[in-house]
Amino acid sequence: MIPISMEAYVNKHCKNNPGEEPNQLRESLKQAVKDKKNGAICINCGQEIWAIGSAIAYQGCFSCLTGEVDSSEDYEIDEVCWS
Numbered sequence: 001m002i003p004i005s006m007e008a009y010v011n012k013h014c015k016n017n018p019g020e021e022p023n024q025l026r027e028s029l030k031q032a033v034k035d036k037k038n039g040a041i042c043i044n045c046g047q048e049i050w051a052i053g054s055a056i057a058y059q060g061c062f063s064c065l066t067g068e069v070d071s072s073e074d075y076e077i078d079e080v081c082w083s
């Protein structure tokens with residue numbers, strides 16, 4: 001995954017989704033990052049969660065949230081980007 005800082009992601013996401021509330025997204029991301037650091041797992045398959053997707057959708061891993069296997073071109077918050 002491509003590491004990105006939380007602020008950079010919030011800016012990017014809100015630019016692409018004008019209806020999104022930056023403060024709310026930031027709070028959701030903080031929570032998801034905290035969950036991931038605490039070892040939260042995907043509610044479907046038990047894998048490590050994808051913090052960005054979990055902030056936007058539900059607590060899940062990249063594959064379950066997107067239906068894709070290749071995450072090399074997708075972002076993850078830098079402080080929880082381990083792979």
Ligand SMILES: [Zn+2]
Pocket residue numbers: 042043044045046047060061062063064065
């Ligand atoms: Zn999963």
